[in-house]
Amino acid sequence: MTTGGSLSLGKTWNQAQTDQITEQLKSDIASFNKVLSTDGITIGGGNGGLLGTVRDDKNNKDKSLQSVSLTDLLKQATYSTSDATFQQALQQGLPSDATSVSDYATAIANLKTMADTVDQLGVAVSKFNSDGTVTVGSFTKATGDLKTALDTALDGKSLSTSDLQTQISTITTFVDTTMPGLLKATVSGQQSWVDQMATLKQTYEAAASQASQYGLDGTQLNAKYQSLYDQGFASQLDTLRQSDLSVQARYQTATGDDEGAALTNFDISADQQRQQLADNWKNFLGDAYTSQQEYISQSADLEKTLSAERLKIQQQYNDQALQSAESVMSSLETYGAGLATSDASPLSAADQYKVANDNFTTDLTAAQGGSFTALQALQGDMQTLLAQSKTFNGSGTAYANDYDRVLQAMRSLGNISTDSLTASAMKELMKSSTDTLKATMDQMVDLTGKVLSEIRMQSMKSTTGKAA
Known part of the structure; x- marks a missing residue:
């Protein structure tokens, strides 16, 4: 009962x-x-x-x-x-x-x-x-990919509970550990890169096949392998290319192309910095890092900084080249300016004296007006004027008058406004390299023209004198 x-x-x-x-x-x-x-x-x-x-x-x-x-x-x-x-x-x-x-x-x-x-x-x-x-019906606790895999692999199957536990454990390990691990993998190791990728390909193909059997998207594993292959291939090429660029930089240094070597070495360092930033973010967030605003902002800051640093290197070498050019042009200008009054001049003593007097008068007027450039040239103008005056006038009254003029000029220079001189000097310093070089060349052309004109006039005078 x-x-x-x-x-x-x-x-x-x-x-x-x-x-x-x-x-x-x-x-x-x-x-x-x-x-x-x-x-x-x-x-x-x-x-x-x-x-x-x-x-x-x-x-x-x-x-x-x-x-x-x-x-x-x-x-x-x-x-x-x-x-x-x-x-x-x-x-x-x-x-x-x-x-x-x-x-x-x-x-x-x-x-x-x-x-x-x-x-x-x-x-x-x-x-x-x-x-x-x-007989398995469904899975009440699993969600997402794990539920999909369990339902696909075990739904409707009759198993002992021990076998069921084993099957669930195997599938859970694949979904929660194996597949995510493969999707997050990076290329590294001691094998040759080609051998390593061949082994990795087998692993991903097997996992993709298993994922498909569980009803999961196996194509993402194939896509991940291809992404790893492309990244690894690019990384290998970058390493080889950077090595070659280092050799090129050494050659540039050896052949005297210091600017080229500096820029090549800078470009190598810049690429390494870009890669390091990307690697740091990828290690933090995985492939999703590229869409992060913080990474985008940091990448933009790096590019801005690298651009400014590279431009600075170019400017430094441009400045050095400009200084060398200016030095040459200044030397030519000085030579050209003194050519008409030098021992090599075909001008008569009177004409040389006239040129020296004109240069002195012009630069003195400009210097008194605040021209820094004219003030720099004035000392040479004074020396040339006195030398030509002594040659042409001897030690007489005319020379003494020129001597007094020079003394008075030096006294008058003490009254020049420092503000005007400072402004003039700053203006000269702020000129662009192109404008400076062009101005120097224009001055040389003008000066050469004047000298040639004086020579032609002197030749005409000599011809006229002989005819008379």
Whole structure:
């Protein structure tokens, strides 16, 4: 009988001289009730709680009543529990071929273990099978790619709970560890790059195939491999090219192209800085770093800085070249300016004196007006004027007058406004290299023209004098 959710013994009777059933029945009922209590199960069924009669009556005309065991009655009972999964297991998985109460009790205990296991794994079972396996329905705890992989690989399969655990563990490791690890991989190692990539390709192809079997997108693994290959190939070429550029820079230095060497070395360093910035961000965020505003901002700052630094190198060498050109042009200008009054001049003493006087007068007027350039030239003008005056006028009154003019000029220079001179000097310093060089060249052309004109005039005078 079933009383209060447990088995109980009802009436007993014995037609034989000895009772060989009751004591064993009491023991079996007690052990079975213990299993029911331990697993939280209540038993019911029968007519008014009567499941049936345990019999051992070989003389009964009804063959079905000649032998009835407690196990037979247990198969007819109903079992209830508050655990929904365990309830499903009891309804579907109790064996029909159990031959003893012990077998039936063991089956119930096993179903309890199976129910607890699938709950822990997050598996919704479509059926608990009497052979000790479960048929997988769906996965209640997994989400995203893991759920997709588990559903694809295991849905509808019948497995023991131990096999189910192993399969879930394998798939979980692939989805949570293997695949993400491959997607985040970088190219490194001691093998040759070609050998390394060949090995890596096999790994990615196998993983892509496995992902497809799990219902996942395997193409992203193939795309990741191609990305790694392209990045690695570019990195290898960059290393080789930078090595070659270093050799080129050494050659430029050896052949006197210091500016070219400086710019080549700078470009090598600039590329390394760009790569280092990208690598640092990639190590931090993976491939998603390229869309980060902070990285974009830092990259822009680096490019701005590199551009300014490279331009500064060019300007430094341009300034050096300009200084050299200005030095040459200044020397030519000085030579040209003094050519008309030098020993090599074809001009007469009177004409040389006139040129010296004109130069002195022009530069003095400009210097008194605040011209820094004229002031710089004035000392040479004074020396030339006195030298030419002494040659042309001798030591007489005319020379003395020129001497006084020079002294008066020097005194007048002390009254020049320093503001005017400063402004003039700054203006000269701020001229662009192109304007400065052009002005110098223009002055040389003009000066050369003047000298040639003087020579032609002197030649004409000499010809006219001979004709007269």
